[in-house]
Amino acid sequence: MYSDKVMDHFKNPRNVGEIENPDGVGEVGNPVCGDIMKIFITVKDNIITDAKFKTFGCGAAIASSSMATELVKGKTLEEAWEVSNKAVAEALEGLPPIKMHCSVLAEEGIHKAINDYRKKQGLPEWEEKNPHSHDHGEEPVCEH
Amino acid sequence: MYSDKVMDHFKNPRNVGEIENPDGVGEVGNPVCGDIMKIFITVKDNIITDAKFKTFGCGAAIASSSMATELVKGKTLEEAWEVSNKAVAEALEGLPPIKMHCSVLAEEGIHKAINDYRKKQGLPEWEEKNPHSHDHGEEPVCEH
Amino acid sequence: MEKKHTIYLDHAATTPVKPAVMDVMRPYFTEHFGNPSSIYGIARESKKAIEATRAQVAKVLGAAPDEIYFTSGGSESDNWAIKGVAFANRKKGNHIITSAIEHHAVLHTCQYLEKEGFTVTYLPVDPSGLVDPQELEKAVTDKTILISIMYANNEIGTIEPIAELGAIARKHKIYFHTDAVQAIGNVPIDVKSQNIDLLSLSAHKFYGPKGCGALYIRKGVKIDNLIHGGGQENRRRAGTENIAGITGLGTAIELATADIKGHNVRIAALRDRLLKGILETIPYARLNGHPLKRLPGNLNVSFEFIEGESMLLWLDDEGICGSTGSACTSGSLEPSHVMLAIGLPPEVAHGSLRLTLGDANTEQDVDRVLDVLPKVVAKLREMSPLYHKTGKEGGCNV
Amino acid sequence: MEKKHTIYLDHAATTPVKPAVMDVMRPYFTEHFGNPSSIYGIARESKKAIEATRAQVAKVLGAAPDEIYFTSGGSESDNWAIKGVAFANRKKGNHIITSAIEHHAVLHTCQYLEKEGFTVTYLPVDPSGLVDPQELEKAVTDKTILISIMYANNEIGTIEPIAELGAIARKHKIYFHTDAVQAIGNVPIDVKSQNIDLLSLSAHKFYGPKGCGALYIRKGVKIDNLIHGGGQENRRRAGTENIAGITGLGTAIELATADIKGHNVRIAALRDRLLKGILETIPYARLNGHPLKRLPGNLNVSFEFIEGESMLLWLDDEGICGSTGSACTSGSLEPSHVMLAIGLPPEVAHGSLRLTLGDANTEQDVDRVLDVLPKVVAKLREMSPLYHKTGKEGGCNV
Numbered sequence A, B: 001m002y003s004d005k006v007m008d009h010f011k012n013p014r015n016v017g018e019i020e021n022p023d024g025v026g027e028v029g030n031p032v033c034g035d036i037m038k039i040f041i042t043v044k045d046n047i048i049t050d051a052k053f054k055t056f057g058c059g060a061a062i063a064s065s066s067m068a069t070e071l072v073k074g075k076t077l078e079e080a081w082e083v084s085n086k087a088v089a090e091a092l093e094g095l096p097p098i099k100m101h102c103s104v105l106a107e108e109g110i111h112k113a114i115n116d117y118r119k120k121q122g123l124p125e126w127e128e129k130n131p132h133s134h135d136h137g138e139e140p141v142c143e144h
Numbered sequence C, D: 001m002e003k004k005h006t007i008y009l010d011h012a013a014t015t016p017v018k019p020a021v022m023d024v025m026r027p028y029f030t031e032h033f034g035n036p037s038s039i040y041g042i043a044r045e046s047k048k049a050i051e052a053t054r055a056q057v058a059k060v061l062g063a064a065p066d067e068i069y070f071t072s073g074g075s076e077s078d079n080w081a082i083k084g085v086a087f088a089n090r091k092k093g094n095h096i097i098t099s100a101i102e103h104h105a106v107l108h109t110c111q112y113l114e115k116e117g118f119t120v121t122y123l124p125v126d127p128s129g130l131v132d133p134q135e136l137e138k139a140v141t142d143k144t145i146l147i148s149i150m151y152a153n154n155e156i157g158t159i160e161p162i163a164e165l166g167a168i169a170r171k172h173k174i175y176f177h178t179d180a181v182q183a184i185g186n187v188p189i190d191v192k193s194q195n196i197d198l199l200s201l202s203a204h205k206f207y208g209p210k211g212c213g214a215l216y217i218r219k220g221v222k223i224d225n226l227i228h229g230g231g232q233e234n235r236r237r238a239g240t241e242n243i244a245g246i247t248g249l250g251t252a253i254e255l256a257t258a259d260i261k262g263h264n265v266r267i268a269a270l271r272d273r274l275l276k277g278i279l280e281t282i283p284y285a286r287l288n289g290h291p292l293k294r295l296p297g298n299l300n301v302s303f304e305f306i307e308g309e310s311m312l313l314w315l316d317d318e319g320i321c322g323s324t325g326s327a328c329t330s331g332s333l334e335p336s337h338v339m340l341a342i343g344l345p346p347e348v349a350h351g352s353l354r355l356t357l358g359d360a361n362t363e364q365d366v367d368r369v370l371d372v373l374p375k376v377v378a379k380l381r382e383m384s385p386l387y388h389k390t391g392k393e394g395g396c397n398v
């Protein structure tokens, strides 16, 4: 059901853990739906120099967190903001349709962490461009 | 599906054929339903001294004709009249429920032949006691 | 008693599982037995095998894999297609068109729907068993939601003009279902060009296992579930998948359709030899069904003055397996509805014999039948009150 | 990479076909493949085998052979029982009572019937998963036509008080159906003394083949057909019989019920060893389902702060096959309705692990799980934002 890449990031997740005194934190998901992701970032000169995560969730959720944190590390905030759920899923060599929402969560977690940073800096938060533009696959929705 | 006895009387039917100048003939059944039996009898001193049949029908119909003619041979007309469909079926070591109607046909054929004889003799025909007393099993009915 | 070599000539009833099919199925009973809905290794194997089979079946029909749904056989597929479409489209209309010669899985389902408020038109067929496309078009009303016409008839082997019928259905935007249970392996099928929206098939008719079939449902067709429950088959058919059966179906359909043309030539040659021999040696015999538009293995002949079951019993005694349109074990005394629909008088319908040839049959088999059958027919006619040697009155001039 | 020895602990999902069962089935694929409706020798063999199986199944249930109908599995049996009784008794009433923890084959069928104008009461269960007979009695109305309560739950293993529930149904002259798919082989069943009118079972849950089940229908029960067509199964279930599957079911049920008591003692001992080990070594774990009234092989434990699928993936990596009440492949993100019905908070429901033991499991298997599982749980908790080593806040006091 999962690609080798997903299994690799599930079994050897990159960037697990918390950052002490992070510059930004984003928590997304809902225990009712079985996924919670917490993303921590360190930002230096507008660049994400470190990213870590803690995730309660399925294999795809853990792999998506791992991949998303990998993808944003070293990127400018603007670049990181553009990392879409699709990019996460593609980097994982695909996710089953019903697991696409995990990549969406990862994107949202990154966005939340960035906006948390911007808020702390007294900057206006960036807006989600089009929350319905995600590539959800045939994913079901958890209404909680 | 058929007992050994049925198969024996189907494969080696007793009394097949016509009697030339019979004393009584009974034809029953309907081609629409897939069974026609024609029973011929010779009567001497109130005793059926010979019985033959011709049958268009399934294995059970042929076996029932064979058995019924066997059973009535040597009997007085009164005794032969009492040979029920159940007796024919039992002598055949049973018939499948949906084939019980074949034994009914055989009983009716014998009755018709006897009444044909009585009519020719100027005697009143005997009445079927209770046409619905037959042991039909779970047999379906052909409405023709 | 010496046991006679069995000559199986009832392939329209069912077929044995081919060794190659059995080999494919075997590991799924014991080794790769995992429930495909599960997550672990052996379950993923099962899942993969099922999806591979879906692609196999789709390819044969010219469909997409996600348009193939596995069922427990032809009857379930027919029930699902007809009830599923009927109930899901009730708001659009309540009229269904089918033919008078469908399999009972279609006819009895339609009769059930009549009790549920639907109206059903049973199209007549011509004496060769063909549905007339013009009759179909005339029967269409603005309440018609489904047309179901079988691809090939199981008794007389007549092959219907499916593409033409499908085109009429498409023109009127009515769903078109075909029961192709007898057709698989005998005619090339392409659901797209033939305008088929739903198609039933059953593995045991083409050397696959019994208890496993499929329904093709074109993407976009509105249809209710028949068996509700778990999320299997893309949430459309609940029940833990019969993996062994499904993989067997896949291999069987691939083998059966690998060389349809060759199969037709070979089997029809045997069948025609048999038919010629019968018609030459047995008087008062007639072929039922279409002389040309028929399944290659199907031979259906009526012998006047005698009844089918007694013929079968004698043939069985000689190790020959056949079938009849006479009432037999069906629990009814009426002859087959198909025989009556093509206009046979009931007594002639009762005297029909169906011999359906398959892959393993040989010329020797045919010749054996040609040796045995005339004697059987003669013996039964001998004791038939309908048959008179002189003048042979009672014959229905059919 | 070295392949780890597989430890299969998902017997509630499905079981492998036993060699003895396979041996019985094998000839029916290739040799005795005749269609039981036919008249010749090989067909009569098939017919005989099916009737012998009917008697085998009847004996296990305390029923008569002609009260047993073969189907394509548990889902079909459930659908048939519920829809069949509902539609056939519509004139009497439109109310159905079932429980909140039924299998989807029952629940989704009931939901379908709600769309068709029926009213359904879903009885709640207590925290151990038991239906309260008094609650059942209170739910009965003069419109109630069917009560359907499962014999044993597939997720948490709780065994319902079937005889008591059946008695209430009988008292009110309401048909009583039980889904006994998980119960066969684990509890002695007697449909007469337990007042069961309809009972579903499925062969692949007791080492028989997938795609074959049965429905017991007490003589006299008014029920519509689900699959219309040919005259098979006493004209109640159409479709060429899956002879191999049916004979396999027969042998499997005979083997599974030969020594129910011994099976219970042996399997429950293993299960209890596993449970004890888990609760002793893993904090924040709780048993789901009834501590005593449960299937001998069923263990269902929730681990707080972590999610089930990720647990399963790690276990699979170690060759251990289990299942979860988390959403997983069900296509929904909600945790299992059973877990919610027994009152688990959703996040705890997501962290449930079901391990179901079977005949082939050993103490070594159990000890292997006890070696692996604590590490898996610890690893996942380590990366869970809900788990805090100090203070361990976030625990739901359940």
Ligand SMILES: Cc1ncc(COP(=O)(O)O)c(C=O)c1O
Pocket: C238, C239, C240, C241, D012, D072, D073, D074, D075, D076, D078, D103, D105, D150, D152, D153, D154, D179, D181, D182, D202, D203, D204, D211, D213
């Ligand atoms: C309690 C229960 N009922 C019904 C079913 C459905 O059985 P099947 O998968 O054979 O259709 C299952 C198992 O899947 C079950 O556990």
Ligand SMILES: Cc1ncc(COP(=O)(O)O)c(C=O)c1O
Pocket: C012, C072, C073, C074, C075, C076, C078, C103, C105, C150, C152, C153, C154, C179, C181, C182, C202, C203, C204, C211, C213, D238, D239, D240, D241
């Ligand atoms: C034309 C046709 N339709 C449907 C069926 C039913 O298929 P099954 O017996 O697999 O349910 C059959 C055969 O029995 C058939 O010949």
